[in-house]
Amino acid sequence: QVQLRESGPGVVKPSETLSLDCAVSNFSIASGYYWGWIRQPPGQGLEWIGSIFHSGSTFYNPSLNSRVSISLDTSRNFFSLKLTSVTAADTAMYFCVRSIIHESSGYGFWGQGILVTVSS
Amino acid sequence: SSELTQPSSLSVSPGQTANITCSGVKLDDKITCWYHQRPGQSPVLVIYRNAVRPSEIPERISGFISGNTATLTITGTQATDEGVYYCQLWGGNSDGVFGPGTKVTVL
Numbered sequence: 071q072v073q074l075r076e077s078g079p080g081v082v083k084p085s086e087t088l089s090l091d092c093a094v095s096n097f098s099i100a101s102g103y104y105w106g107w108i109r110q111p112p113g114q115g116l117e118w119i120g121s122i123f124h125s126g127s128t129f130y131n132p133s134l135n136s137r138v139s140i141s142l143d144t145s146r147n148f149f150s151l152k153l154t155s156v157t158a159a160d161t162a163m164y165f166c167v168r169s170i171i172h173e174s175s176g177y178g179f180w181g182q183g184i185l186v187t188v189s190s
Numbered sequence: 191s192s193e194l195t196q197p198s199s200l201s202v203s204p205g206q207t208a209n210i211t212c213s214g215v216k217l218d219d220k221i222t223c224w225y226h227q228r229p230g231q232s233p234v235l236v237i238y239r240n241a242v243r244p245s246e247i248p249e250r251i252s253g254f255i256s257g258n259t260a261t262l263t264i265t266g267t268q269a270t271d272e273g274v275y276y277c278q279l280w281g282g283n284s285d286g287v288f289g290p291g292t293k294v295t296v297l
Contacts, residue, residue, distance in 0.1 A: 115192070115274075115276065115288060115289075115291045116227075116233065116278075116291070117288065118278070118286030120286070121286070129285060129286070165232055170238055170244060171238070174221075174280045174286075175221045175223060175238045175239045175280055176225075178238070180233060182232060183232055
């Protein structure tokens with residue numbers, strides 16, 4: 071069973087760049103599927119950040135498009151999220167995910183999430 | 191705020207049927223999926239491609255599309271079904287959009 075685990079700093083200063091990694095176990099990210107990021111502010115709903123296909127094609131939430139980038143590192147079997155110019159509104163639990171099939175139709179695998187707080 | 195609409199909450203008695211709706215955009219060219227999130231846990235995919243259940247999801251959970259409304263139906267509701275249910279759309283300008291979520295309480 072594929073497993074995902076997020077890692078990165080728990081606190082980021084305003085205006086800086088949030089960088090998170092997702093380590094993937096029991097499956098090669100180069101083999102297929104969409105790999106993505108979703109976030110959830112405390113006490114609120116889910117927000118799709120974006121995804122990357124195993125080929126490297128990326129898809130981003132238009133509301134975050136100018137600040138977000140997702141990349142793959144197939145040699146180390148993880149993928150990454152970068153979100154620039156963060157504000158308090160970016161404080162959230164960040165989840166890394168994998169699509170259940172080889173298309174954008176739902177994420178069947180989730181990491182446990184990592185809480186990132188934007189604070190000086 | 192989401193372009194999608196879901197009821198904010200729903201109460202259901204054990205053993206009864208819960209219907210959770212998701213609407214707000216034309217669904218003709220969209221694919222819908224549904225997630226269940228229990229407090230303090232990561233969401234779990236319960237329906238994808240409008241009506242397909244992942245292998246570990248019981249048959250009493252189903253999804254369907256009628257017109258511009260997607261519906262998640264839980265029959266024989268159990269205490270373990272409590273939590274928040276989110277719809278998510280794929281296709282066109284709605285790619286990845288989540289609904290606001292419906293909190294289901296089993297009384």
